Amino acid sequence: MIYNTYDVIVVGAGHAGIEASLAASRMGAKTLMLTLNLDHIGQMSCNPAIGGIGKGHLVKEIDALGGEMARAIDETGIQFRMLNTKKGPAVRASRAQADKALYRQQMKRVLENCPNLALRQGSVERLLVEGGEAKGVETQIGEIFYGRRVILTTGTFLKGLIHVGDRNYSAGRAGDFAVQGLSDSLNELGFKVGRLKTGTCPRLDGRTIDYARLQAQYGDDPPIPFSFSTEKISQRQIPCHITYTNSRTHEIIKSAIHRSPMYSGIIKSRGPRYCPSIEDKVVRFADKERHQIFLEPEGADTVEVYPNGLSTSLPLDVQIEMVRSIQGLERAEIMRPGYAIEYDYVEPTQLYPSLETKLIKGLYHAGQINGTTGYEEAAAQGLMAGINAVLSLRGKEPTILARDKAYIGVLIDDLVTKGTDGEPYRMFTSRAEYRLLLREDNADLRLTDLGYKVGLATEEAYRLSEDKKGRVAGLIEALENSRINPALEINARLESLGSAPLRGQSSLAQLLRRPEISFSDLVLFAPEFAGVSASLGLQAEVEIKYSGYVQRQMEGVKRFRKIEAVRLPADLDYMAIAGLSHEVREKLTLIRPCTLGQAARISGITPAAISLLSVYLKKQMVA
Amino acid sequence: MYQEDTIAAVATPMGEGGVAIVRVSGPDAERIAREIFARSGGRNGRLRTHTLHYGTICEPKTGEVLDEVLLTLMRKPRSYTGEDVVEVHCHGGPFLVRRILELILSRGARHAEPGEFTKRAFLNGRLDLAQAEGVLDLIRARTEKGMRLALGQVRGGLSRWIGELREDLLEILVQVEAAIDFPEEEIELLQRDQLAAKTEALRGKIAELIGSYEWGRLFRDGARVCIAGKPNVGKSSLLNALVGEERVIVTEVPGTTRDVVEESINLGGLPVALWDTAGIRRTDDQVEKISVHFTRKRIAEADAVLAVLDGSCPFSPEDRAILESLKEKKVLIAINKSDLSPRLDMRELTGLGYKETMLISAKEDFGLDHLKQELRSLLLGVEIEPQVALTNLRHKAALERAQASLNEALKTLRRSLPPEFVAVDLRDAKEGLEEVIGVISNDDILKRIFDQFCVGK
Known part of the structure; x- marks a missing residue:
């Protein structure tokens, strides 16, 4: 029984499945979204909110790359709050309460209106694999769908088991069936499948x-x-x-x-x-x-x-x-x-940073199946899996966001390098080494061009972000060059802002370096800047006020990029490198890091092992 | 599957000795042992690990018995290198030891490179970086005290101490990070001034450890003391008197000029190289030349100068030139020949700013013990033995980086900047500490936050 053939099949219609399906179909791939229940697309199984610290960052990045989550919550949000407003710009984060039903409807509407995208109800029980490559999926009623790429976004549905007190029953979440066969199918293919637990409120x-x-x-x-x-x-x-x-x-x-x-x-x-x-x-x-x-x-x-x-x-x-x-x-x-619910997940160290599995070519995992929690973490992975599935169909290199580029990069790198350590993974800003550089406010400047290049972000978004980059630079220059004198009225205004009076001539940039002076305060001294948008002003303020710290993070980024640029051949025989301990060799063989930097982040890999590896690579290059 | 090869070397110094040890490490160590070792009583079978076995070493081809030995097998991972290790304790003749080693090499082992056993111990995670460096210091130790310092490092003294400092730092960092990632939670966090106080305290501890470097370095490398003075003030006899029974090792230091005699003494555990600048003759017009010579070369290198004056002569321009060239150094003034009638005008010395002087007689062995004590405390500063001493320049540099980062953190705290900026400095400091012991891990902070605070609404 062959019904159809697709470029990309997405299994699941939660937050990961939605972004994966939209990304693939918007990039022009013939896509199928398969879900257990077409009425529950984009369901918020737990709390009715999107964003939060670290998570808001992810949503903004999804938006910059051309994903849907940010627009959907803007459309259906019933309370918006900026968190950490008393702290610096890097850790301010957006959070919004969603109208759950509206959010579902909104997402379904967007999916149904997306060209190239078919939606079907069905429970996938088996993965079809031939010669180590994903070929399609089979549902519980024996329906077969062929696809050149398959993205699994199974959430808590794999052998989901709900507990209330000493009672338990099989369910993917309250009110939905669980999927029984698929994790066995993955297990048989050789994947390490584990079990996690999460819970929700009455x-x-x-x-x-x-x-x-x-x-x-x-x-x-x-x-x-x-x-x-x-x-x-x-x-x-x-x-x-x-x-x-x-x-x-x-x-x-x-x-x-x-x-x-x-x-x-x-x-x-x-x-x-x-x-x-x-x-x-x-x-x-x-x-x-x-x-x-x-x-x-x-x-x-x-x-x-x-x-x-x-x-x-x-x-x-x-x-x-x-x-x-x-x-x-x-x-x-x-x-x-x-x-409480227990469910199967697949250890994410079995993935490449593209989210493709190392075991089965053309198979991608995104969302809770990778041991994460959170709608935003799921959506971010879904988006990247969708993008990379299509890029690989076209024979192109995958898009891999580095840790200095995006929280999404930190998320995926942590997953594929360190795994889950037995606990669902959630984003926190402290996971990002270059936190000062990865702000919500500059997500567009960091990522829109990338989203545009892969064919997701719109031409207009791209133009706006490029334009903004130029205007930020111009504004900084203008602030460095505008001077004010220590006139009486100026010093009186400074005093009212709790700032020390000027003793001599100063540039506006110098004034902005004072912790207590914000960009909006500058308008008091230089009305010509009154027309500048708040978002533009913030960019300039951050770069000027925190330049010392930003500079130091940039230095760190330079060191990071250097070690990250050393690529490790996919077929490197770690067992043949003299001097590496057994444990180190086994770990490297298991994870197969793509770069020397990734290798260094694997837990248990010592700095000495990295030096040895780097010496070995240099010798290989000479030979 | 690829295995590490097996290495072997003589672990005891070459030369005649009662007993020598040949050490073998690697996957073939046990096989080689079974091939060349016959247990007394002809028992065969598996060798028990961590047990001394008595028997003979035989050439398997000819059956020739080479020596009666004690042999131990230490199966991995409970061995020095973390691999299977065999040690053969044989009689100590150089020829015999060499034959046993050659026999082992002929059975498939490779001759170890210098330091390779320690390198393997480090690579296999048996020693951390600081410990491995300690082993090298231990081997090179020149006095018992130096050895104890190195041993402390091998046994993890420094690593433990750095670990404690890192704990202190993480405690501060956890507060800062929790404030950033969990602002909505009702958790009690330290205030800015409390954070500053803790940071300040930590910085103090790191400064103390950095301060111990000088101390540690002197014990490890030995102190260099230059005996200076014009001819015939008794420098050489002072040198000989000081060396006396204290003489430990006479080294020929390559590159030392022939006009310097070096002797080593043990000053209460502190190895001291004494330099006698004998042989320099001055003529009237060369006073300045001598002083330049002193200043520029030996004195510049010395940790302290023992300036010798002749108490039976009046203070001379040469004495003055020498003392004036010592302005920047740690100086101990010894007035020799105090057994003769004094003719030296002490006011000349006080005029030059030297108040403390010592009366000695190298000839009569008078005042020398006191001189040694004074010299030792001059070199070491106040004699309070640090719990842990830094002996390695790499460690010092990493700690200085941590210290500088903490200074920045304090500035950031005082400027009332938001916590994520404080975190940048604290994380830099953490990296500095971890550089010493070679730990890299980012997850500790989150783990601690979850353990310490009730987060998650």
């Missing part, structure tokens, strides 16, 4: 929450969009609310802890430590008197509320008692219980 009925007793948290006014192409947010904005657990909540949890599958030993796999269940928080940080709970609306047209911070897999009766011990939730009804 959903509450907003009509039973006493908001009058709770503190509201409003978004920024005006809301600042994610996408560089969005002019304005038009959804009506809705506040979140904040409440806290208390000693009674903690008592309830502690006295029922033996009924939690995490503590009774039913669940053996590890969950993420940065996203702990409430029972974990209460046990591990017993001296904390209360934990913050954010009540986030799941949408404008629904009463469902997500109590962020209450992730749990305790039995339902304990969940109800626990929820009702919290201020404002005394009468709250649970509409959907919280749960």
Whole structure:
């Protein structure tokens, strides 16, 4: 039974699957998106929000490269907030609450309107492989799809098992079937398949929450969009609310802890430590008197509320008692219980940095199948897998973002080099060595040209970003050359800004170097800069104010690029390099790093081993 | 699968000795041992690891017995190199030892390069970089004290100490990073001034360690002391008196000019090379030339100068020229011939700024013990033995880099810049510390944040 042949088949329609499908079809490849349930495309299985610190950075990068996530959240976001505003520009990050239903509809609309893209409902149970190459997939009813490239974005669906208390049942997430056969198929092909755990909160009925007793948290006014192409947010904005657990909540949890599958030993796999269940928080940080709970609306047209911070897999009766011990939730009804879910993932060290598997040519993995968590991490990988699948169809080199270029580069490099270490991987800014250079505000300047070159970012976006680069340089020069004198009124203004008076003539750039003076303050001294856009001003401000630090990071980048430029041949026989220890040889043979830099980042690879490797390469080159 | 080859060498110094050790390391070590070693009582079978076996070394082809030996097998990874190691303890005649080594080489081992056993230990992760460097120092140690310092390093003393400093640094960095990545969490973090205080304290500890380099270097390489003075003040007899029974090693240092005599003494564990600048004769018009000569060459190189004056003569222009050329040095003034009637005007010395002088008599062996004590404390500074001493220039440079980065971090903190800028400096400092022990890891910080703080809403 042959129904169809495609260039690219994407299995899954979550956040990774969406970006992969859109990237492939937009680049002109005949693409098929296969999903278990066409009504659940772009479902937010956990919290109704996009972005956050490190994650917002990823979304902006996806946008610059020509992905969809930023535009979709701008279209459907009901509360936008910039985080870390009191800190420097590099670690400021966007976050938005989404209207879940609208987000799904928006994504489905975009997919259905995309040329070259077919959508089909079906559960993929088997991968078709011939001569070490992916050839297609087979569904549970025996339907076969042939494809030259296959991208797996299976989320938590591979042998998903939901736990609530001591009860468990098979599901990909609450309300959806799990996929049973596909991970066996991967296992048989020789992939190392592991198991991870994550969890989610119960959903509450907003009509039973006493908001009058709770503190509201409003978004920024005006809301600042994610996408560089969005002019304005038009959804009506809705506040979140904040409440806290208390000693009674903690008592309830502690006295029922033996009924939690995490503590009774039913669940053996590890969950993420940065996203702990409430029972974990209460046990591990017993001296904390209360934990913050954010009540986030799941949408404008629904009463469902997500109590962020209450992730749990305790039995339902304990969940109800626990929820009702919290201020404002005394009468709250649970509409959907919280749960933990275990699922299969495929160890990502089995991937090349292109996200193609080393074992099967033409097979790509993206998203939670690679052991990550988070919609943004998934979307970023989906986008890159989509791009690289099409590039490889065309016989072109894959696009690999370096660690000094993008958070996406840090993410993928960490995954394929270090693996997951048994815990779902989430992005944090501290993972990025060149954090000062990888800002949300310059994602367009860093990546739009790349997105344009592969055929995803629009001509207009490309033109705008190139134009912005030129204007930033011009503005910096203008600020260096504009001088002001220590006039009385100028010094009075400086004093009102909490800044020391001028003693002699100064350039505006010098003034901007003072920590307390921002670009918007400069307009007070030089009205001719009043027309400059905030985003342009910020670029100039960062480069001028933090030039010393930026310079130092650039030095680091230079060293990084030098070692990164040393390519390691794919067929290098590590067993033949004298002096390397056994452990080092085995690791290098397993990971097959593409560059000397990547080799150095593998855990357990000593600096001495890297020196030996580099000497060996030099000798080889001479010979 | 490719295996490392097997290396062998004589581990004890060449020459006649009671016992010599031939060491073999690598995958073939055990096979070679079984081929050439016959256990007493004719027992065959597997050699127990980490056990002394008594037997004979035989030439397998001819059956000729070469020697009665003790042999140990240390199976990997519990051996010096981390590989299978065999040590043959044989009688110490140079000819015999060479024959045993040749026999081993003929069975498939390769002669080890200098330092190759240690190199393998390092590459196999048995020693970290600082420890491996310590082994080399240990081999080169010239006094017991120097040896103990090196041994401390081999056993991980320095690495442990650097590890502790790194812990201190991570503690600060965790605070800074948690503030950046988890601003929405209700976690209690240290305030700016508390961070500055901790950074300051850490910087102090690193400075102390850097300060110990001078100390460590003197013990490792030995101190160089130049005995200076005009002719006939008794320099040579002072040298001989000082050397006396303390003489340890007489080295012929290549490149030393023939006009300098070098003797080595052990000053309470501190190896000291004494340079006597005998043979330099001055004529009236050459006073300046001599002083230039002193200043430019030997004195410049010396760690301290022992200036000798003749107490039985008046202070002369030559004395003055010599003392004036020593302005920049650590100087100890010894007034010799104090057994004779004093004619030296001490006011001349105080006029030149030298207040502390010592009366000695090289001939009568008077005041020499005191002189040695004074010389030792002059060289070492205040005699408080550091817990760990740096002995390696590479370590010092890396620590200086860490120190400079911490200075920057303090500046950044004082300027009230946001935490991500403080983090840049702290991460640089961390790299500096890790350069000494060769650890590179980025994940520690996140792990610590999760362990320490309740994050994740």
